[in-house]
Amino acid sequence: MDLLTSLTPLDGGWSGETFLAEVAGERSVVRIFAGPRHAEHAAEIQEVLLRLVRGLVPVPAVKEVRRADADAEAPGLLVTELLDGVRGDVLLPALDAQGQGVVGGRLGTIAATLAGMPHVAAGMFVDATLRVRPFAPDLEEWVAQHEDLLDWSDADLAGLRAVAAHAQDRLDEVGRVSLVHGDLNLKNVLVDADTLEITGVVDWEFAHAGSPYADLGNLLRFDREPAYADAVLRGWTQLRGDDPATARERARSADLVALVDLAARKDANPVAARAHDRLLVIARSRDLHATDQSRLLTSE
Known part of the structure; x- marks a missing residue:
């Protein structure tokens, strides 16, 4: 392919590294x-992943x-x-x-399909063999590593620690690792737009081996309209067999990793800022499922 042709930036990302040619x-x-x-080896890793999941998940x-x-x-x-279709955040x-x-x-x-693709150990992929660099910390250690970056009050940090301990207990129940898209x-x-097929x-870019519930947590992070969120859980449980309440609890527990990472970089982009506000609500309520923005006004 002649890559000397003009490149037009594609909408939707924050990296500025994706183009239409x-x-x-x-x-x-x-x-x-x-x-x-x-x-x-980022390019080769993504190539391997796209070939691996093609036929199971719609990918280019x-x-x-x-x-x-x-x-x-x-x-x-x-x-x-280039695939046809409208971005989900525009269409929904x-x-x-x-x-x-x-x-x-x-x-x-x-x-649920991705969660059924097992991996031996959790970690970031380092080359085209999908060898991983293992994740070191559990959730409680992860929070401790980010506390200075969050710059919160002692009361808010105590709430986050309590939530992290609870979430880690839920994740410890799972006991296996799978392929994770990482930004689903x-x-x-x-x-x-006509058939609503994906x-x-x-x-x-953020694909890794990790919690089978991580992608489910990402899907449920901000988009919580009942018609959508309940259907996401139905789609998951029909394939994985979980109780919906258990799946939701584990999904929000797994997503806490990403929320903490994003919140610590709240000025990077609007998604990170939104994650920071959501995490603060969760910490102040000590509830993984909290969305009440009024809790941002006072620290409990």
Whole structure:
């Protein structure tokens, strides 16, 4: 593929590294893995993941991959097909309750499918063999590592520690590890506006091996309209067999890892700022499921 063609930034991401390219009338998506935050083999890792899940989860076909070359100061690059569909975060607010339920159910099934793909140990993928760099801390240690960055009152931090201890107890009940997309939310899914079929799950940058409930927690983090959220849980439980209340509790427990990480970077982007506010509500109420924004006004 001739990558000297013009590149147009795609909407929806914060990285500014995803582009639309057109060569000889054929459009593709080009992801450039620039910057130190990316693993050395980020492009190859995403290629392997897309090939691994294709046929189980709707993902774009890989057209080309180029490994990063530090000597040539060339970043890794991944070229995939351009999928049809509307971003889920754009489409869902325009749907009625029935439509939201259809989309939610299908996303719950996707999360459950990924949760059924086992891995030996939790960690971030480091190369194309999907070897992992293990995660060291549990939730309580994770919170301790981020307390200074949160810059909260002693009372709020005490509430967060209590929630983290409870959440870790719930996660300890699971006892297995699976493939995790790591950013499975409406912004990273494409939906056919007419049929409401999920046409693509994109942006696998944060994929890792971890809690089977992590992607479910991401789907339920902010989008909690009953028609949607209840359907997500139905889609999950029909495939995984969990009780919905148990699945929700474990999902919110697993998602606490991401909420803490995002909250500690609240000024990075609007999603991080929203995560910070949600985590503060959770800490002050000592309730994983809390959404009451009035709790931001006073520390308990």
